[in-house]
Amino acid sequence: xxxxxxxxxxxxxxxxxxxxxxxxxxxxxxxxxxxxxxxxxxxxxxxxxxxxxxxxxxxxxxxxxxxxxxxxxxxxxxxxxxxxxxxxxxxxxxxxxxxxxxxxxxxxxxxxxxxxxxxxxxxxxxxxxxxxxxxxxxxxxxxxxxxxxxxxxxxxxxxxxxxxxxxxxxxxxxxxxxxxxxxxxxxxxxxxxxxxxxxxxxxxxxxxxxxxxxxxxxxxxxxxxxxxxxxxxxxxxxxxxxxxxxxxxxxxxxxxxxxxxxxxxxxxxxxxxxxxxxxxxxxxxxxxxxxxxxxxxxxxxxxxxxxxxxxxxxx
Amino acid sequence: xxxxxxxxxxxxxxxxxxxxxxxxxxxxxxxxxxxxxxxxxxxxxxxxxxxxxxxxxxxxxxxxxxxxxxxxxxxxxxxxxxxxxxxxxxxxxxxxxxxxxxxxxxxxxxxxxxxxxxxxxxxxxxxxxxxxxxxxxxxxxxxxxxxxxxxxxxxxxxxxxxxxxxxxxxxxxxxxxxxxxxxxxxxxxxxxxxxxxxxxxxxxxxxxxxxxxxxxxxxxxxxxxxxxx
Numbered sequence: 152x153x154x155x156x157x158x159x160x161x162x163x164x165x166x167x168x169x170x171x172x173x174x175x176x177x178x179x180x181x182x183x184x185x186x187x188x189x190x191x192x193x194x195x196x197x198x199x200x201x202x203x204x205x206x207x208x209x210x211x212x213x214x215x216x217x218x219x220x221x222x223x224x225x226x227x228x229x230x231x232x233x234x235x236x237x238x239x240x241x242x243x244x245x246x247x248x249x250x251x252x253x254x255x256x257x258x259x260x261x262x263x264x265x266x267x268x269x270x271x272x273x274x275x276x277x278x279x280x281x282x283x284x285x286x287x288x289x290x291x292x293x294x295x296x297x298x299x300x301x302x303x304x305x306x307x308x309x310x311x312x313x314x315x316x317x318x319x320x321x322x323x324x325x326x327x328x329x330x331x332x333x334x335x336x337x338x339x340x341x342x343x344x345x346x347x348x349x350x351x352x353x354x355x356x357x358x359x360x361x362x363x364x365x366x367x368x369x370x371x372x373x374x375x376x377x378x379x380x381x382x383x384x385x386x387x388x389x390x391x392x393x394x395x396x397x398x399x400x401x402x403x404x405x406x407x408x409x410x411x412x413x414x415x416x417x418x419x420x421x422x423x424x425x426x427x428x429x430x431x432x433x434x435x436x437x438x439x440x441x442x443x444x445x446x447x448x449x450x451x452x453x454x455x456x457x458x459x460x461x462x463x464x465x466x
Numbered sequence: 467x468x469x470x471x472x473x474x475x476x477x478x479x480x481x482x483x484x485x486x487x488x489x490x491x492x493x494x495x496x497x498x499x500x501x502x503x504x505x506x507x508x509x510x511x512x513x514x515x516x517x518x519x520x521x522x523x524x525x526x527x528x529x530x531x532x533x534x535x536x537x538x539x540x541x542x543x544x545x546x547x548x549x550x551x552x553x554x555x556x557x558x559x560x561x562x563x564x565x566x567x568x569x570x571x572x573x574x575x576x577x578x579x580x581x582x583x584x585x586x587x588x589x590x591x592x593x594x595x596x597x598x599x600x601x602x603x604x605x606x607x608x609x610x611x612x613x614x615x616x617x618x619x620x621x622x623x624x625x626x627x628x629x630x631x632x633x634x635x636x637x638x639x640x641x642x643x644x645x646x647x648x649x650x651x652x653x654x655x656x657x658x659x660x661x662x663x664x665x666x667x668x669x670x671x672x673x674x675x676x677x678x679x680x681x682x683x684x685x686x687x688x689x690x691x692x693x694x695x
Contacts, residue, residue: 235505239660245650251657434660435507 159395160215163340167208174201193358199439207437207446211343215336219324220267222339226321227263233313233444234259236433240425241305246295250286254310258282262318269325278315283307312421312451313444319454326458328397328465337395338461342410345389346453349411350418353381370422382411397465406460410453417452421445489568496569497544500537504530504648504661508538511691512638512667516542519603520636520668521628525618525688526607527646530656535605535640536570538663548597550606552577573597573604591627598632608684618688621681629671629680636668639684641691664691 178198185194214225238251258278265274287303320342324335357377365373389407393400421444425433434442500506522535532549539547553574556566566572575590597604608621629637643662649655669687671680 235658235660238657239644243647245646248647248650248653248657249655251659252655255658 157334157337159334160337160340163337163344163392163395164208164212167344171201171205171208174204196439201439203437203439215340218336219321222324222336223263223267223321226266226317227259229443229447230263230314230317231255231259232434232436233317233442233447234309236436236442236444237309237313238306240428240430240433241309243302243305244295244297246293247290247302247306249293250289250306253285253289254282254306258310259314262314263321266318266322266325271322271325274318274322278310282310286310316451316455317447319458320450322458323461326462326466328461331397331465338397341389341392341396342454342457343450344392345385345407346410346414346450348388349381349385349414350449351381352384353377353415356380356384366419369426370419373419373422378415382408382415385411397461406457409460410457413456414449414453417449420452421448486568489564492565492569496533497537500530500533503656503658504534504645505658506534506538506661506663508663508665510665512665514540514543514665515636518636518668519598519601519634520547520638521598521603521625522547522605522638522640522665523608523621523625523684523688524605524640524642526609527642528649528651530645530649530661531607531642532570532572532605534642534645534661534663543603546601547603547605548573550575550594550604587624591624591631594624594628595631598628598635608681618685621685623677623681625684626671626677626680633671637670637684638668639666639687639691640664641666641688643692666691 178194178201181194182198185191210225214221234255238254243251262274262277265277286306287299290299290303290306320339323338323342326335326338328335353373354377356379357372357374360376360380361372361374363375364371365375365378386404386408389411390400390404393403396403396406398406421433425431432441433444436442437446440446524531524535532551536544536547536549549570549572551566551570551572551574553576555577556562556572557574566574573593575593576586577590594604594606606625608625609619625637628635641664643664644659645661648657648659648661666687669684675683
C-alpha cells in the first residue's frame, strides 16, 4: 500500500494538479473576457469540464491511494455505470430482462473479481467466450425471436466495450514486470493521463485551429487539425513521462502514439453509435462532459492495446 | 377484502404532519434507493410551481412509477404530494399498509368497487376530492393497469371528474420513460437502466369540453412529452 505513494506517483499527480490550476485560471480569465453570445456557452461548458476534472482526479487519486483494490472497485463501478448508459440507449426487448440482470449483477462483478485475484487466463476469455455464449442462450429461454441476432449483439457489444475493454486498465496491476515490481500503479496513471490528455488536447486544438472536419456526419467536432495536433502533443507528453514507466523515451513515444490512435478510433466509433441512436451524449452524470461512457470512450479502445503492449513487450 | 372496509372516507384523511421517525427515515431511504436504481431525473418542461395545487397524471408501466415521480419531486413539494394507490393491494396489514399510509402517505381508493358501479366510483372520487380539499397534490395513473411503456391506453373518466369538480387544481401531465425496461410487469428484479421523467405544462378543462374530448387531450398531453429523445 505504502509503495503506491512513491515519489514518481506524487510527481505525476502533482503535474496533473498544476495543469488543473492552469486550466482553472484560463477558464476564469476566459469567463471574464468573453462578451459575445456565441462564446458564452462554450466557455461555460469549458469551466464545467474543468470543475468535473478536479472531481475526477480527486476520486482517482483516492482509488490509487488504497492500492490495487481501490482501483479495481473504481473501474468496476465505472464499467457498471457505462454499461447502464449503453444499454439504456440501445433498445432491448422485454425478453432480454433476465439476460440484462445477469450482465449487470453477474458478469460485471465476476470480471472485476478476476482482475482482483489476478486470474489472467479466465479474465481474458470470460466475457468474449462465456458471457458471449450465455447471452443468446438466456434470451432464447424467454421465447422471443424477433430481432434476436441484433438484440444479442447489442448486449454483447455493451459488455465488450463497457466491461471487458475497461477492465484492462486495472488489469495492468496484475502484470509482473521485471525490475518494476510494485510500481504498476504508475502504468495505470500513465495510461489515463496520456489518453485523457489526448482527448483534452484534441478538444483544445480543435476549438482553436480546427478547420477541416474528419467525419462531419459522425462527429461534427472532430477536425484534422484537432486530431493531429492533439495526438502529436499527447504523444510528446507521453514520451516525456518515460521516467514513470518501464519504457525508454523512444519506446514511450511509440506506446503513447499507439494508444492515442486507438483512443481516437474509440472516440469515433462510439460517436457513430450515438449518431445512430440520435443522441449527443450517453448520459449526464459528469457535468460538462456528458456521461461516463462519453468520458472513457477513448480509454475503452486504448486500454486493451496498452495492456497487451506491456504484457507482450515487458513481462 | 375491500368489502370489510366500507369507511373509506374518514380513513383517507392524511396521517398528519409528523409521520414519526421510522417513517421519515424510510422516506429518505426510499428516495435515495429509487434515485440510485432508476437514475431518474426530472425534466420540467412546463415549469415548477411551489404554490399551485396539482394533480400529476402519468403513464403507468411499472411498480416503480409512483416511487419515481414521488422521489423526483423537490422535497418541499413531495411532503404535500400524495400518490393514489389501489386499496385492494396496499391496504393489507403489515409492511404494505405501513408503506402506503405512513411512508408514502398514499390516498387509497377501492379499485374494484370503482370499476364495478357508479356508487363505487363516486366513493373513490370523493376520496380524491377530500385529499385535494385538504390542500394536498396528487399523483395518479389514469390509464389504469401497467402498460407496455410505449403506448398509453384510454384514460379513465376519474380525471375528467376531478377537472370538473375542482377547476382550480392544475392537471400536470408526466411522461415516464424506460421504467418498463427497469422493472417490467411480472418481474421482481430490477435492471438498473436510466429512467427519465418529463413533466409538462398544466392543462385545464376548457369551457364546454366534453368528457371524451378532454380525456383524449389529456392522453395526448402525456404522449407529446415522449417525443423528444
